Amino acid sequence: MHEFNLPDMSCGHCLAAVTEALKSADGQADVQVSLxxxxxxxxxxxxxxxxxxxxxEAGYPPAD
Known part of the structure; x- marks a missing residue:
C-alpha cells in the first residue's frame, strides 16, 4: 500500500481527477482518497x- 500526501487536492473534482489518474496508470489499482x-x-x-x-502529470504532485 502506497500513501501520498496531496496538498493541492481541495474538492470533489480533485478527488475524481486523482482517482482517474491512478486508475489510468493501473486499472486494477485499489484507490482510497481522503479529501x-x-x-x-x-x-x-x-x-x-x-x-x-x-x-x-494530473496536476497533483505528492508532497514529500
Missing amino acids: EQKMVKVQSGLPREALAAALT
Missing part, C-alpha cells in the same frame, strides 16, 4: 515512482 486529510492510499503492482508520476 479531508488530503491523502490517497493506493494498492497497486506499480512502483511508487510510477504512481507519483501519474499524480504529478
